[in-house]
Amino acid sequence: MSDMKTLLLELHCEEIPARFLKPLTQDFSTAFTKWAEGEKLGYEGITPYYSPRKLSWNISDLPVAQADQTELQVGPPQRMCVDEGGKPTVQGQKFAEKWGVGFETVRFEQPAGKKEPCAVVELTRKGRPTLDLLVEALPRLIAGLHVPKAMRWGNSSFEFVRPVRNVLCLFGKDVVPIEIDGVKATASTWGHRLYHMEHPKPIKVERPKEYVEALKAAGVVVSFSERRRILEGQLNELAAQTGGQVVKDEELLDTLAEIVECPRALRGEFPPEFMELPKEVLVTSLKEHQKSFCIEKTDGTDLLPFFLTVANRDDDPAGFIKAGNEWVLKARLYDARFFFAEDRRTPLQDRLEKLKQLTFHRELGSYLEKTERIQAIATGLAHALRLDFAQADHAARLSKADLMTLMVGEFPELQGVMGGEYLKHEGEPEAVWKAVKEHYHPVSAEDAIPSTPMGGLLAVADKLDTVAGCFAIGQIPSGSKDPLALRRAGIGITRILWEQGWTLSVEALVDLGLKAVANRASKPLPETREALLGFFKDRVAYQLEVAGYAGAVRRSALAIGWSDLVDLKARCEALSAFAEDERFASLAQSAKRIGNILKDEAPADAFEASVLQVTEEKALAEHLGRIEAASDQATLLAALAELAQPLAAFFDAVMVKCEDAALRGARLSLLHRLRKAFMRVADFSLWQ
Structure with missing residues (x-):
């Protein structure tokens, strides 16, 4: 759409510690969203990018200007603004003058919260160009980012994680004229250091949609997820060439993807003599000291004498990076072998x-x-x-x-x-x-x-x-x-x-x-x-x-006991098997009704069945016997499901708290026993 543009903001800095990259991009995204909501600016979405020297955000489909804003200004009561003849009073005229309108535009209505009609003026504030709003807001949003170890450089008062060396800021094709710590925004950025050894000039970015590909051509994969995907594929391929597989470590893979701009996995070797060390020692030593992966046999048992690491360039001429990693790693493994041998000397x-x-x-x-x-x-x-x-x-x-x-x-x-x-x-x-x-x-x-x-x-x-x-x-x-x-x-x-x-x-x-x-x-x-x-x-x-148990299952099962996890699990499994049975909805309503009836009562467990008079209550008593005889949760729940209709019929036909004391006591005891049977598996009053 012609009235929508994409905002691209990039801060090109000196090397940023990996642990700060994701939090900083998230912090800005959150701050920008809050600001945009306050300015009534909608947008399609924010795509953050980060690499060791870059923090950037692509914010798509921002309107080129705010929509006009309508405001309602409420003044004094109507009786104070017009006289008995309907002519404006001094106070009414002053209210109109305050908002720069003629009195004829003032209307009278009763706003929410007011006890009588009041003077009301509807004002329209023309929306501002988004470019102007961005010029005011972006420096403030960047300065407000939370940096755990913020620093200042030279005589500057600007605090940030690392010095800012270049600012790229485009709104569509237009440069947003902002300045961050003395660095003015332009329509250009910088790629990989090795690329600029042959191409000394900055990279021109004509419009936001060209940004990712322009940097890729200059040796920088600016998307973290893309670098991670590339690295994972390369690591798996190099491991497969040895007949093994990578020892999985998602945290290490994230770290490696964060510390490089141009992902390139490399495979090295270490002397087989170090294989006598426990697997965990080798894996931990390689991870902590060299940010490297181990390779294991495809059955996941023993390790192979290889490691995988990453270089921040797309080649390794003369194998210097591989050789350097092997040299350092060998020294680390000698230390680990010494620790292992020395520790075993003392039980x-x-x-x-x-x-x-x-x-x-x-x-x-x-x-x-x-x-x-x-x-x-x-x-x-x-x-x-x-x-x-x-x-x-x-x-x-x-x-x-x-x-x-x-x-x-x-x-x-x-x-x-x-x-x-x-x-x-x-x-x-x-x-x-x-x-x-x-x-x-x-x-x-x-x-x-x-x-x-x-x-x-x-x-x-x-x-x-x-x-x-x-x-x-x-x-x-x-x-x-x-x-x-x-x-x-x-x-x-x-x-x-x-x-x-x-x-x-x-x-x-x-x-x-x-x-x-x-x-x-x-x-x-x-x-x-x-x-x-x-x-x-x-x-x-x-x-x-x-x-994965449903909410109704969890609530009703926990309510009657949670300390015995074996029993709790059995009840939840049984309840889940019956969770879709519509009869339990009726049973839940009846359980609530029983609870209300027994709330202020103290019925006995025993009751004389012969006292019962109505067919429905006699049928309910027969069901009670089958329920109490159930020996496992599944049988009990099946019997309870069969109880839904007789229980509903009982409440339709019977007045529990009748005048006859013996009959009243028998009916209360019947319901009391039913509730106890319910409580063997769940509190059905919470089944909703």
Whole structure:
């Protein structure tokens, strides 16, 4: 459309740290959207781009001018603006003069919120050209971006993440004449540094739609998602050439796509002698030190002696980049091999006393104290779950010893993993070393839980000590604040209980955790217990949502009990199977009615069926017998579904609170027993 144009804004800077790129583009997009709404400027959408030296935004279909704005100005009451003869008073004329109109344009009506008719003037404000609005707004929006580590250069007062070297700003074909930190906007930009060694002049951009291709021709892929897609394809291709596959790491792939302008994956090699190191050590060392991927066999077991990295250019003449990476990587792997060999000279058991020197939390003591609490919780869980008590105690005792090793000192993310590897080399039982190796899992919502029951037990014990300990000293997550990641730990515990199918109530688990941290607690036990149960109930509700149960199923099932996750899961599965049955909608209405009738009553469980008189209530009593005899959730729900029609008929034919005391008591007891049957599976009054 001729009255619509695209805005293109690019800030070309010195190298920007990767962690700032996405937040800055999102921050500007949010700020621009808010500004445009305030100015009544609609647009099609914002497409942000970023690369190591560029932040840019393409805002499509902005109108060339604001629409005219109509404003209603309300003045004094009508009785003050005109006299009895209908002629304008002095006050009425002054109101018209104030808004620059003749009194004949003033009309009288009763605006919302007013008690009587008032003088009203309708004014039309002509919309301003969008170009003028952009000139005023863009410098202010850029200056208002949130930069965690903002800096200034020279004598400038402008603060930003890095110095701005070029500003490209086009509205259609027109340059928007703005200035950012002394740099005036133009219709040109700069490509890759190597490109400009042969082409010293800036790149001219005639119109916004040419921007992406113009930069691509100059060696810069400005779209992050496109760079990521290119890199992923190149990495997979290079790995396949070795007969293996890339060890997946989405975070590392994002990082590599952020730190280059021209994506080019390279494959290097390292000496096979380093393959004696555990897989996790090689993967972590390559990632942390070289931002490189490992290649594994296609069955996902062992690694191959290759690595994949990325260069910020489309070629590697003479192989210097590959050789340089191989040289640095070899030195890093020598360090890792030294750490691995040195650590194995001292058994983990002999490192336990050193845990006294390592503080877990100022109010919760050292890691040795935490280890002792984990032991107490783990052995309690082993008894409850009928797992090997001695193995649980031994694994818990050694679970944190690797914190004092050289390898974990170099790579903290390998804690637990190295403990398991060292215990394996020491000849410990598989159940023990695997439990130690996996006890930090799951570390995220996508991460798998420990693969063994003993690993799950140790993971629950470790996370429960952290959660219960923090609650006991009053460090409870609030709002978006959760510095110790207690919510993540709570979700991890819930997932393990859910996926392992352990018949262990969350209430019992909470009591076990609070008992272990009792000597460090500074808050009253009842208050802490109540807060912890509320915390875990929220995690269980989240687990039901993740499992995909419908809202009606979740609400009605949670309302009658959530602590036994095995029972809760069975009820949710059964309810989900019947969720589409329309009879449950009728049952929900009847359940609410029963609740209202019994609200102020205290009926007995027993009742004399012979007292019942009406056919409908006798039929309902017969249904009650079948419901109470149901032995599983599915049978019970099927019987409840059959109850919908008889229950509706009962309410149509029967006055429950009749004058006859015996009959009234029998009818109330019948409904009481029915409600108890409902409550074996769900609170149907919440089924909506």
